[in-house]
Amino acid sequence: MIQKPTPPDWSDAPVVENYTDFSREAFWGAYHWQAAVGLYRSGLHKTKGDVLDIGCGPGWLTFILKDMSPEAFCCGLDLSEEMVEAAQTIAQQKQYTDLRFVQGDAGQLPFPDNSFDLVTSCFSFRLWDDQIRGLQEAYRVVRPGGLVYIADISGDVPLEQREQILDAAPQSGRTFLKLAMEMGIPEAEVRELATKTGIPVWECRIGGMGGYLPTQREVLDWVGEGFPLRHLYSLVQGKDWARELGKYWFHLYLEKP
C-alpha cells in the first residue's frame, strides 16, 4: 500500500517562518495572477466588494487582493492560529486597514450565507479534510452573482519532471514543493469532486495564469478594462521552475447564479 505523505505542520513556528519567506519569493507572481484573474473574472475590479481567501497562510494573496482592490474588504482565514498571527503581524507592519485575518476551517466557515463577492484559495485545497464540503462551504458564503476561485498544484506533475523542478527551486522550499506534488489532487479527481458538490456552474482550467492564454477573448476584454497583463508577465520572468510547475496548477471556478 502506498503511504500518504504527511503534510507540513502549519502550526510549527519554524515551518511558518520558512514558508512565509519561501512563498513570497517563489509565488509572488502567481499570487498577482490569481488576484487579478479573480478580481476581473468576478467583476470586482469595477465595484467594491468583500473578498475571502481560504487557507491564506501568511496572507500574501490576501494583501495583493487588497492592493489591487483598495476599496474591498479582504479577509484571510486559516486553520493554523500561528499562520493567522504571522499574517496579522505583516498586516500591522504594512499598516493595512479594512483587512482581517481569522482562524477557521475551510470545512466549516464562520460566516453567514452570501457574505462575500469573491472567495478564493491558493495552494491549500489538497490539505482540506473534505474537499466536497470545503467547496460547498465556499459556495455557501459567496453571494449570488459572485465567484469562487480555487487554485492548487494538481497531482499530475510527471514523476521525471518533479526532480527537475525541485533541483531548480530554492532550497528553502523543496520540502514544501515535494509534499505538494505528492499530495496534489489529479485534475480528473478535481472534476469528480466538483461534480459531486452538486454545484451547477463550474469550470476547471489547467495551466499557469489562471488557466488562461494571453490571447483569449476574456483576457483581451480584461486588458481593455485595465488588466495589467504586461506587469503580470514581468513578475513571472526568470522563474523557469515555477512556470514549469504552473503548467500543472488547476484553477477551479464556481459561479453562483
Ligand SMILES: C[S@@+](CC[C@H](N)C(=O)[O-])C[C@H]1O[C@@H](n2cnc3c(N)ncnc32)[C@H](O)[C@@H]1O
Ligand atoms: C501551502 S499553505 C498556503 C498558504 C497560502 N494560501 C499561500 O498560497 O501561500 C497551506 C495553508 O492551508 C492551511 N489549511 C490547511 N487545511 C486547512 C483548512 N481545512 N482550512 C483552512 N486552512 C487550511 C494551512 O494551515 C496552511 O496555512
